Amino acid sequence: MTSSPTLVGEPTGESFRELTTLADVGHQHVPTIKQETYHERTGDSDRTDVEIVTRALELGMNVVLKGNPGVGKSFLIRYLCAQTNRPLYRMTLSQTTYREDLVGHLHLVSGENGETVTEWVDGPLTRAAREGGILLLDEINAADANTVAALNSVMESRGTRTLTLPQTGEQITPHEEFRVAATANPGFQGTYELNDAFEDRFRHIELEYLPVDVEVDLILEQSQLDSGRREEITRLVEFAERLREAYREGELSTPITTRELIRIAQFMADDFMPLRDAVRSELVARVDEYDESLVRTLIDTQL
Template sequence: MNDTTTQLLSTPPIEAGLSTDQQFGELTVLEDVEHPKVPLVDRDAYHHRELDGGRTDVEVVTRALELGMNVVLKGPPGVGKSFLARYLCAQTNRPLYRITLSETTYREDLLGHLHLVSSDDGETETRWIDGPLTRAAREGGLLLLDEINAADANTVAALNAVMEDRQTRSLTIPQTGEQLTPHEEFRVVATANPGYQGTYELNDAFEDRFRHVKLEYLPQDVEVELVFDRTDLDRGKEPELERLVAFAGRLREAYIDGELSTPITTRELVRIARFVEDDFMDVKSATRSELVARVDEYDESLVRTLIDKRL
């Protein structure tokens, strides 16, 4: 007779470290327990942007997380929403579990799955494998939900109870009957591209579970310096790089206005600049080589035209 006993977790959870007396921004730094899911990001890798109210995005987000809040980062693609979450986890030794949501994401993708596996004695057993939500809740990690407004309502509903106040939140796993009290350091950070094609409006009750933070593209002069920092581009190319960043701004305006379906990110500007290093390509050729190959076929004509006119 087959053994159908459910075995919990193929790998045991590793809890986040204990609190220290140090802080990064407003958020407590945890002990470094060499957790494999803590990202590696340099301390100076992120530009701290000033928001309304005279505080930076890092200060506002870390304050919210320290107060036990969940955070949704809103803004167009390429402004660094997901990177900000990785950056904060790296500086505070928090495990990061990430999932990109879509209309084909189901509750099980968040919670986990039951798997039938063969044991050493040849019998079959059912083993539970945690999903990113469950694992983050057990370990005191940060769950990063990319594109939260691309998921359907049924998937989002799985998050309701676990995103209550810390005193009342819980997580139930229907497949095993386990009811889990989330670790005190567990938090949710979501990203959203509001108002763009393929997204949904979040209902008011769910949105109320988040502290909302809006991020914009970096100022042009800051983005120019960032590209220099991440490449070996000669400083003599600064006028050309300034034109490139201004051109990126025009493409972003076109994306926001619905003229283009493909945004342009800082990462793409860095890649373009890498091909301008050592005069391997001129800026116009490097931009055309990068963007024309990547944009939607319906955007190609407009992108070519803008490259020729502005670069």
């Protein structure tokens, strides 16, 4: 039998942006993050991505964050869960993800008298639904339709949503704080088009890369480089922007992320490597073999 779930805390009356903060009950799946700040961005309105996502979650909506790899989609959800004491259950989807991976399965165990019995084990979807957590599904458009179909009934409006476990017959009414968040890399190789009915269950939010000056600040902060290196890091970010444009235009098959730029800056610290060598050392080994020649050329001619 599944052990009793640890429910989320009660609403505190306080909020983080638009999302109610829950009482801290010591739930082990509430994320702990080292980076205490998230650099908010505005898109097509004067509201930031954090304001829009927290508003959607507060209204009971599920959200899907779309954008290129490395723009901070998954981190944004982790950050909000950490700020509001919400347990997070995370799963990266692929072509080999099955319904049972999400919902759970029966397995054989030895009973008290030595006989073999079956025991139900909750999957991340079921745990989040029982407890009131957030289920984060990375690369949701990498899973096939049969897998994501397991989410249809549990993502209905709060008054009608249910989750049925076919192996046991149990029918679960999801906790009122339960939400589904997903990330998607549009046009990424090996992904599927989600059908309109399923996409309609989400509030869609597009995330872009940080503005150059903000990304420079973040890299300096995370790499602990001296502020006197700002001009070099600005050159690095502007170079990354050119590579990202090549990726958007289909000339480059490997996206360039902020995480990679931070690693480059860390190898520049203490004069371990000059800028160009640090970029070459990180990116040439990182990119697809078909991109290597182009990246080497761009480093030599534009950096």
